[in-house]
Amino acid sequence: MTSIFHAADANHLLANLPVAERDAFMATCETVPLTFGETLFQPTETVTHAYFPIDSFISQIAILNADNRLEVAMAGREGMLGISLILGVEEAPMLALVQGAGSAFRIKAANLRRLLPDSPVLHQRLKRYIYVVMSQLASSVACNHFHRIEERLARWLLMTQDRANSDSLQLTHEFLAMMLGVRRSGITLAAIALQTRGLIRYHRGEITVVDRPGLIEAACGCYAEDCALYNRILL
Amino acid sequence: MTSIFHAADANHLLANLPVAERDAFMATCETVPLTFGETLFQPTETVTHAYFPIDSFISQIAILNADNRLEVAMAGREGMLGISLILGVEEAPMLALVQGAGSAFRIKAANLRRLLPDSPVLHQRLKRYIYVVMSQLASSVACNHFHRIEERLARWLLMTQDRANSDSLQLTHEFLAMMLGVRRSGITLAAIALQTRGLIRYHRGEITVVDRPGLIEAACGCYAEDCALYNRILL
DNA sequence: AATCGTCGGCGCGCTAGCGTACACAACGCG
């Protein structure tokens, strides 16, 4: 590799680590493909691995019961899945579903635990990431409570676009309804509104972001705040 | 002190620590009184202290804007305030308001930072507490979205009662409305319903829990799940 | 070219909760 960028840089939490830490991590991790729809964690089950997405992304979904479920967090290249392990807990808090196929670095729980005491930079970065996720969860409580479907849909599309790194997303209204915890036809109405305003275009399971700045405008402020928080704490 | 219980045991996170860790903590902390309505943290401001409530309790409130605010977490004898410090971040994520007057152990940010590396039991316990709070935040996103006011009110009263250690709570409908992020008269209706069912009694700013088991029944399952999670992870 | 499953548009009646506003009762203070 002649580039100054190492393969590990593909995940932001692993980028620019001290060489010793990076090598130690890469020596004990493996690269795995994740397929769309794959379940990585079931709530309360034991977490055996942590995942650091490269070009995949994962939805974390809170389940109240069969009919009441909704996405509360998303992990892509900018983050990780398996926070519990950093906190010394071996159970998964929520359902983790691969929402964007791709690959990820995967590391065994025991290896990660062994690694962290000797990787102060990584360890610190992961703890700060946990802070970001917690803060975003806190504001999501308010966002899901106060903001309407159209704003939340816009926010969700932006977050997904960031992680998918593409203007075109493979998503049905049905799926979006599950993510936002609303009715399918509620999504249809919101999507029509966004399309009419020229912000997105869609057709049978494919949504294209046409006007990203406009979409940011249409989204609730929570999107911008989430970005600002991430940059403030992790960059 | 002839009792086998030490003063530190008044906060569950500090109870039954190894003597060395307990002494180190108690040597650098102070006991402070907290008065009702006091603001301990403002969002994004620097956190100078962590608090371990003894018989006080503190609401953590997410603020979207002047009109849209709602409580997302509560810290009493069973927990702490100032999680950011454990994660190596010095800013506060939310507004922290004293909701039940009483006292708390208070420790300076720098002292806590210095203490933790030599206090493995406490450190581990605090990390596991963070996991509990995160999981509760995640399910709160869903709870606030799907459950109705009456169920959420019942849950909130139970959580408050646990921390206040009293059947009688000093609360106005106005205040409850702010906590749950709803209209004042929405609380009045829910309170009437609960009183009619003989679960609570209230009068001008004082609410009394009459039938706790019944109230648990009336609350959404989130209350029981929160308790179960706490016990599973921290006991 | 016919078929069939998936996806999206739409309608209908309904409910929870909103914003606003007013009235009354209890309490605290001078």
Place this chain on the structure above:
DNA sequence: CGCGTTGTGTACGCTAGCGCGCCGACGATT
């Protein structure tokens, strides 16, 4: 004792979103 303040009950019209269900259109398969 009278007064203002605070807390609670209630009413009215309104909106977002629900549950349900139907239909048409698209696209893949054969």
